[in-house]
Amino acid sequence: MRIDVVSIFPEYLAALDLSLIGKARREKLLDLNVHDLRDYTHDRHRTVDDTPYGGGAGMVMKPEPWGAALARIATESPVSNALGDKPILIVPSPAGAVFDQEMAYELAGAQHLAFACGRYEGIDERVLEFASEAFDVRPVSIGDYVLNGGEVAVLAMVEAIGRLIPGVIGNPESLVEESHSDGLLEYPVYTKPGTWEGREVPEVLLSGNHGKIARFRRNKQLERTATRRPDLIVQLDASTLNRHDRDTLWHNGFAIVEGRIVPKDELG
Numbered sequence: 202m203r204i205d206v207v208s209i210f211p212e213y214l215a216a217l218d219l220s221l222i223g224k225a226r227r228e229k230l231l232d233l234n235v236h237d238l239r240d241y242t243h244d245r246h247r248t249v250d251d252t253p254y255g256g257g258a259g260m261v262m263k264p265e266p267w268g269a270a271l272a273r274i275a276t277e278s279p280v281s282n283a284l285g286d287k288p289i290l291i292v293p294s295p296a297g298a299v300f301d302q303e304m305a306y307e308l309a310g311a312q313h314l315a316f317a318c319g320r321y322e323g324i325d326e327r328v329l330e331f332a333s334e335a336f337d338v339r340p341v342s343i344g345d346y347v348l349n350g351g352e353v354a355v356l357a358m359v360e361a362i363g364r365l366i367p368g369v370i371g372n373p374e375s376l377v378e379e380s381h382s383d384g385l386l387e388y389p390v391y392t393k394p395g396t397w398e399g400r401e402v403p404e405v406l407l408s409g410n411h412g413k414i415a416r417f418r419r420n421k422q423l424e425r426t427a428t429r430r431p432d433l434i435v436q437l438d439a440s441t442l443n444r445h446d447r448d449t450l451w452h453n454g455f456a457i458v459e460g461r462i463v464p465k466d467e468l469g
């Protein structure tokens with residue numbers, strides 16, 4: 202996969218040289234290129250921002266450097282072709298669609314992703330219109346809070362996407378059991394010593410009874426998700442739940458009514 206990131210703080214992306222993503226780059230599974238937006242300015246001060254039309258607080262990123270940077274990336278894209286295929290341009294923004302594991306999987310299947318890191322109050326809206334000629338443009342948020350710029354969001358998204366590229370994770374089975382892969386949070390994990398600070402590892406995990414262990418872990422997933430993320434429980438497909446699952450959910454505040462999962466406290 203090819204990834205291009207445009208930023209006025211390219212040093213922010215240095216963390217992508219490290220760990221699993223750095224290794225994927227060295228092994229050529231990931232061709233990651235970071236670009237300094239100021240390299241696409243022409244004035245002595247390398248200006249990237251200006252005051253907003255219509256007034257208001259803060260500054261807006263000027264369209265010209267963005268147009269030049271994105272045109273260059275589009276020209277070099279391995280994707281653009283006669284069939285109308287386009288690379289994907291992610292525009293990090295608190296006003297975007299929320300990034301989740303499903304989106305990470307979808308994006309991990311792309312050949313070419315570009316990220317446009319805005320700062321200040323954002324990028325002149327015409328840049329997104331212009332870019333949509335050459336890119337599939339997607340404004341994306343990493344959650345309901347505000348960052349000063351897109352760089353930290355790009356670090357999070359590139360890590361989430363990059364680890365899903367085949368070959369990047371040594372043991373792909375670890376992807377099957379992790380949080381969000383089945384719509385539930387992960388079960389708790391333990392390692393040696395068996396007793397630590399007076400606390401025991403749950404006995405069932407030492408039993409060697411694989412059926413019981415699987416049920417224990419599934420119950421923990423359901424309990425945790427019900428307590429911490431009730432919004433995920435109501436999105437589950439009730440038809441995938443067995444009678445043990447339904448019983449566990451009942452004991453954690455959820456009922457199944459006409460095939461729908463509902464919090465018991467919302468029942469009449």
Ligand code: 6GU
Nearest residue numbers: 293294343346348350354
């Ligand atoms: Cl993607 N960008 C910025 N600037 N703030 C955010 C965000 C992104 N996601 C949540 N807050």
